[in-house]
Amino acid sequence: MNYLEVKDLHVTYRTAGGEVPAVRGVGFSVEPGRKLGVAGESGCGKSTVALALLRLLPSSATLSGEILLDGEDVLTMRWGRLRAVRWVGASIVFQGAMHSLNAVRRIGDQIAEPILLHNTATPAEATRRVGELLEHVGLPRWRARSFPHELSGGQRQRVMIAMALACEPRLIIADEPTTALDVMIQAQILRLIDRLVGEQGISMMMISHDLSVLADTCDRLAVMYAGRIVEEGPAGTVFAGARHPYGGALSAAFPRIGDPASRRAPSGLAGDPPDPAALPGGCSFRPRCAVAEDRCAEVDPVLWPAGPDRAAACVRVLTDEQAAEAGVPGAAATATPEKETSA
Numbered sequence: 001m002n003y004l005e006v007k008d009l010h011v012t013y014r015t016a017g018g019e020v021p022a023v024r025g026v027g028f029s030v031e032p033g034r035k036l037g038v039a040g041e042s043g044c045g046k047s048t049v050a051l052a053l054l055r056l057l058p059s060s061a062t063l064s065g066e067i068l069l070d071g072e073d074v075l076t077m078r079w080g081r082l083r084a085v086r087w088v089g090a091s092i093v094f095q096g097a098m099h100s101l102n103a104v105r106r107i108g109d110q111i112a113e114p115i116l117l118h119n120t121a122t123p124a125e126a127t128r129r130v131g132e133l134l135e136h137v138g139l140p141r142w143r144a145r146s147f148p149h150e151l152s153g154g155q156r157q158r159v160m161i162a163m164a165l166a167c168e169p170r171l172i173i174a175d176e177p178t179t180a181l182d183v184m185i186q187a188q189i190l191r192l193i194d195r196l197v198g199e200q201g202i203s204m205m206m207i208s209h210d211l212s213v214l215a216d217t218c219d220r221l222a223v224m225y226a227g228r229i230v231e232e233g234p235a236g237t238v239f240a241g242a243r244h245p246y247g248g249a250l251s252a253a254f255p256r257i258g259d260p261a262s263r264r265a266p267s268g269l270a271g272d273p274p275d276p277a278a279l280p281g282g283c284s285f286r287p288r289c290a291v292a293e294d295r296c297a298e299v300d301p302v303l304w305p306a307g308p309d310r311a312a313a314c315v316r317v318l319t320d321e322q323a324a325e326a327g328v329p330g331a332a333a334t335a336t337p338e339k340e341t342s343a
């Protein structure tokens with residue numbers, strides 16, 4: 001059974017300027033011990049999905065759909081149960097540790113807090129566990145007495161990982177865990193997360209704008225655009241040959257370092273993602289798409305099968321017969337008898 005299963009998740013923010021549909025019918029799952037990467041440009045809804053998983057969104061957000069954590073729907077959970085699930089059922093590592101840590105409390109006290117809250121640990125046991133966790137993430141035990149400003153960015157991010165692991169969660173949600181760090185430290189932190197998650201059999205959802213980082217770390221990839229998943233499949237095959245033009249543009253923009261097989265000319269994607277409050281008609285990616293066709297103005301694509309264990313929200317992945325079945329305008333007229341029988 002999947003440990004995490006998200007079905008038809010919608011999140012809309014109420015703002016002074018009107019409603020912002022930030023997430024529009026997103027669905028995905030993560031099996032126990034598996035790692036899902038979620039990629040996409042700034043503003044496509046990645047963090048909104050991450051925060052929704054533990055109901056950490058502001059009160060201006062309205063949610064619908066289902067978020068099943070070990071079979072239990074987070075969206076309908078009572079507050080008491082939700083508090084018990086946070087840190088234990090799933091925990092989050094946010095981007096920018098300096099903002100997430102309390103500047104005036106010692107590191108050790110901050111890591112101990114969820115342990116004391118959730119486990120029946122004595123303060124002495126919590127202190128011992130804090131020491132173990134610090135060593136786990138490659139920091140000396142004495143760092144428990146430090147304040148956040150006494151640590152480097154990479155060390156602070158290690159502290160965030162120690163905190164996320166404190167209650168031995170079954171799922172870690174890592175939202176751009178290395179974005180603020182330089183490339184060398186980024187690689188160290190990613191290796192650390194990978195090792196800890198692997199050693200402890202934890203499931204992971206990692207969010208990044210960098211598809212190559214996710215391709216190196218995760219088993220599966222989901223690519224988001226304008227509040228939707230537009231491509232999904234095994235990490236290696238999605239990165240090596242995206243079926244959605246946006247997935248292709250993202251993988252070309254982030255070539256894998258040191259892997260000649262995947263080195264392509266990095267290509268900047270022209271234009272910006274659309275404002276979620278004013279989406280273009282038809283396919284949301286159409287205004288930036290190099291291979292858009294007339295029908296893309298009329299069809300709002302959903303995830304269609306696009307090869308073994310893969311899906312993409314682009315009419316170009318459909319055979320003529322599938323397009324006719326999906327009600328794509330003009331599809332029936334172009335379907336040839338040969339293609340109809342072989343589809």
Ligand SMILES: Nc1ncnc2c1ncn2[C@@H]1O[C@H](COP(=O)(O)OP(=O)(O)OP(=O)(O)O)[C@@H](O)[C@H]1O
Pocket residue numbers: 013014015020022040041042043044045046047048049058060209276
């Ligand atoms: N609290 C909020 N109120 C109103 N709109 C919001 C709020 N938070 C996010 N949004 C909007 O929702 C959309 C999705 O934002 P979100 O932060 O989830 O995207 P993201 O892909 O995580 O981007 P980034 O990588 O920059 O964090 C954006 O258009 C953003 O402006």
